[in-house]
Amino acid sequence: MLRKALHAGIIGLLINGLIGSVPALSGQEKDNPYTTGQDIQSGEQLFGRNCSRCHGLEAGGGERGPTLRAGEFQHASTDAGLFAVISDGIPNTEMVGVGRNRSEQSVWQLVAYLRSLNSEVRVEVAGNxxxxxxxxxxxxxxxxxxxxxxxxxxxxxxxxxxxxxxxxxxxxxxxxxxxxxVQQRWWTMRAVHRDGTEVQGLRMNEGTYSLRILDAEDNLWSFLKRDLRQSERTETSSMxxxxxxxxxxxxxxxxxxxxxxxxxxx
Amino acid sequence: MKYYAVFTLFALLFPVSLESQDSRQRNADTNQPAPSFSLITNERLLNSDAEPQNWLMYSGNYFSQRYSGLDQINNENAAELEMQWAFQLRALDRAETTPVVVDGVMYVTESPSNVIALDAKTGSQYWRYNHNLPEDLNFCCGRNNRGIAVLGDKLYMSTLDAHLISLDAKTGSVLWDVEVADEAAGYSKTAAPLVVGDKIITGIAGGEFGIRGFVDAYDAQNGKRLWRLYTIPGPEHPDNKSWSGDSWRTGGSPTWMTGSYDPELNLVYWGTGNPGPDWNGDVRLGDNLYSDAVLAINPDTGELKWYFQFTPHDIHDWDSTQIPILADSEFGGQSRKLMLWPNRNAFFYVLDRETGEFLLGKPYARQTWAKGLDEKGRPIRIPGTSPSVEGTTVSPSIGGGTNWFSPSYSPRTDLLYVMAYDGETTYYIREDEYVAGERFTGGGGVTPLPAAKYASAVRAISPQTGDLEWEYPVQPRSSAGVLSTAGDLVFSGTIDGFFFALDGNTGEERWHINLGSRVHAGPMSYMVDGRQYVAIAAGNVLFTFAVKE
Incomplete structure (x- = not known):
């Protein structure tokens, strides 16, 4: 499950369309020997120093690297896989490894910290x-x-x-x-074309020149902004x-x- | 303008330059085959505006105006621009390179530290140089390389492992390779060097690793170091007292972009980066000279003539490593030798580049950290804007009102063009301990709102008033450089892969195209066989455009 989150974290560091070229990580399973509270705390400090510049101070994402708190990673699902990514980086991307100047213990503590942010511990719930x-x-x-x-x-x-x-x-x-x-992916938009066509729905994406909408009937629309008479963005949830x-x-x-x-x- | 007068003087003094220019022009006129590339003399570099078909250095000319004197592509025909050729770079990192073009040969750098020589007309390769790097490297912000310098028949390039190398311009053979600093201690190099006379002037990166920054000069022939100016003065200098205790030893102040040169004043100008640790100023009390400043340096000796510090005691990582733009223009009713500087701290500055005198400063991007600048140009900070344990949200963002990507100045419109960003960051402070070769930043930051809540804009600013003349909004944001041309066009790009041309007088859009990946480099322009091209790297591809024939 952690695979997707690491993907989410690293995908932004890769160039579009070339993700498939990243080599697969070693499938060797190995448990993290450093998982105490003290290790997680040390991992947090190491993260702040080595990783936060891109991934944000608390792994919540920054201007250069996306969040590592999304619950899933892409490039590793096991502790050993996370260790390899953190230690060696991802070749030909901006994701660099920290292994050379770090002990194995330090890298494991980083793994422990990332795991703690994406805890798999299940809790009891009262409902049916x-x-x-x-x-x-x-x-x-x-x-x-x-x-x-x-x-x-x-x-x-x-x-x-x-x-x-x-x-x-x-x-x-x-x-x-x-x-x-409300993540911006779930904002809504209303657009009025110069021919009078009015479309309202999910704001799929928007740039300098165009915007894309999924309307209530699940039709996909793409408009050039210069063709629009009016457009309004709603940043609240439709739920x-x-x-x-x-x-x-x-x-x-x-x-x-x-x-x-x-x-x-x- | 005086600027042109200087170059005219050089042209008269050095007729060789004009002769070689003539031979290339004859070639273009008669359509006869002729060899590409001819020796780049100092005279040609000093007189680069006289041969606008070439792009002889990273920022176009010594004044770093990123302005092309070509006008074949202009407001009347920009809508007819179409792609001519594309060159796929091998590395996956986003390209930050600006090509150099010499008589039909284009030199483009590729991440991490490679060079490819291409036929500038077709994009076909002459040669490629791949630089071997250590397996693991310490560097801050991407495996970047932004370009080369050229002198004679030699190229000069920084490498990510903090070396400076010289290559044969015709084959790519290594002529010399010197270590500028120890990469294991966090030093790295990404910027194009600057040729001044027989010297290669170059800076250093590593401001997030507790380095001590410097500007160096090397002998162009053999790579021997001729001088080093530390950007943090040692204890023998009174300005060392602007650092509490021993904090100067790990104070950063890197020099990770390329400087500019005024031949008449014989001064090189170089921007310096953040003091370290970036966000914890409590351990380095004082103004932290000469971080976040511009240094005016005698290139013969490395002597510091003057400095101007934009952000004393910076605690937000607002490096002042922007490209120094030099312009001779009217100011206060008289012609002045100006320096124009849209700073990462969101203020636009006009300085007298002869003396460093502060002439004008106004915000050009969203900022919430200073009430303004005092009469000396020192910011008047707003209390409560320092990074904190619980987080303090301040504009501009860590990335700044602008950053390393080049602004441009057109002597035709007398406007400064910059890609500005109206963002914000929640800044945090942390205790940090210096360990050689490890990051030493003392905090960090997060973007508090979704990215779509912020936006960029190309802004055209008057050097006389600092006022906004026009703006072209870019959504969601941009980290692209800007090119202006004698066709009165302004070129730039967006983070979602668009490249566009605007009317430099009004900001009105003339043309745009989707290149499919982030434009994170500076555009440039050149001419081969009588045809003007505009080149831009987007993602990992270098694209060229010309008007439909």
Whole structure:
């Protein structure tokens, strides 16, 4: 599961279209011998010194390197794989290794720190996931916007493995205050073409010259900005807050269902 | 203008330059085959504006104006620009190179420290030089190389392992290779050197590794070091007191870009980078001279004639390593020898380059850290803008109002063009311990809002007033350099792969094209066989454009 996050972290350091050329890492499994709280703390200090310039001070992403807290890595799934990437870097990219001037212990402590940010520790939840699943497809109408295992709508994040990326508390917070944390991928846009055509929907992408929209009927639109009479961007979520329409018990059940959407569990 | 008068004087004094220019011109006129490349003399470098078909140094000329005297591509025909050829660089890093063109031969550098010589008309290769590097290297911000310098029939290039090398311009053979500093201690080199007389002047990178910065001069013939000017004075100098305790020993102040040269004043100008550790100023109290400054240096001796410090005691990593643009223009009702400097700290400065006198300073990009500049040009800081343990959000961002990518000045429009960024960063402070060869930064930063909340713009600024004449917004942002031309066009690019041409007088867009990957380099222009080209690296490909025939 950590594979995607490291991918997310490194993909931005690679040049588009050439990701497939990165050599595969050693498949040799090896457990991290340095995983105590002290090791994680040392890893955090090492990260600040060696990695934060690109990946942000707390691995949340910076101007040169994306977040390493997304829950998954691409270029390594095992501790040994993470060790290799951190130690050796990724050839022909800006991701450089720290191995030469660092002891093995230090590199393992960096692995421990990254693992701690993307903890796989499962916690107990109070709700009933079966009832939650019914609420998801019924009263909550979540599937009209979200996809799970290729079923559902396209106007919200795919939730197939959401339990790997969000804790129960975070999921509850998402349901109660969906506007608290809206990634720009989920902003919406309204555009009026000079011929009068009006399109509203998800803001797929936007640049100096053009913008792309997925409308409510799932049509893809691409406009040159010079052809638009008007355009408006909405930076809030199109998802409703569920605090009033759901009881606390229903929210617990829905959280239990969502938290169970984990690659490890299924 | 005086600037042209100087070059006219050189042209008269050195007729060899004009003769070689004539022979190449005859070739273009008669369409007869003729050999490419001819010796680059000091006279030709001093007189580079007289041969606009060539691009003889990183920033185009000694005044670093990144201005091309060619006007075949102009506001009337820019919409007819089309791609002529492309050259795929082997390395995967984003290219930051500016090619040099000498009589139909183009020299382009490739990450990490390679050079390829191409036929500038077709993109076909003459030779390639691949520099061997140690397996593991310490460097800050990418395996970059930004370009070469040329003198005689020799090329000069910085390498990532902190060497300076000389290559044969016709074959790529190594003529000499000297270590400038110890790469294991965090020193590296990425910028094009500057040729002045018989010397190769060059800087050093490593400001995030607790280095002690310097500017060096080497003998062009044999690579022997002739002088070194430390950008942090030693204890024998009174300015050393601007560093508390022993902090000067690890104070950074690197010189990781290329400088400029005024032949009449015989002064080289070089920008210096951040003091180290970057974000923890508590361990290096004082102004931290000469970090974040411009140094005026006698190229014969390495003597510092004057300095101007843009950001005393910097705590946000706002290096002043921008390219110093020199211009002779009106200021205060008289013709002045000016230096124009849109700084990473988001202020635009005009200095007298003879004395270093501060003439003018105004914000050109979003900034929240200073109330303004005092009469000497010293920033008046706003309290509460220092990095903190819990984080302090300040504009500009770590990347700055601008950065290393070149601005441009057109003597025709008398405007300074810069790619500006209106961003912000939440800055943190941390305790850090210096260990040789390891990063020594004392904190860091994160971008607090989604990237689409910020934007860049090409801004045209008046040197007389510091006021904005026009701007061309770029979304989401850009880290591309700017070229201006005698066709009154301004070229630049975007982070999502667009390359565009604007009217230099109004900012109105004339043309754009999607090149498919980030434009992270500076454009340049040249002419072969009577046809003007504009070249730009995007992603890992060098593209050239000309008007449809």
């Amino acid at each position: 996931p079966s009832i939650g699943e019914e609420l998801y497809g019924g009263k909550g109408d979540c599937s009209s916007c979200h996809m799970i295992d290729a079923e559902g709508g396209r106007h919200g994040p795919d939730l197939s493995t959401i339990g790997d990326r969000r804790s129960p508390d975070e999921l509850l917070s998402d349901l109660l205050t969906p506007n608290a944390r 409703p807050a569920y605090g009033e329409s759901f009881t606390s018990g229903e929210l617990e059940d829905l959280v239990a269902y969502l938290y169970g959407l984990s690659r490890g569990i299924r």
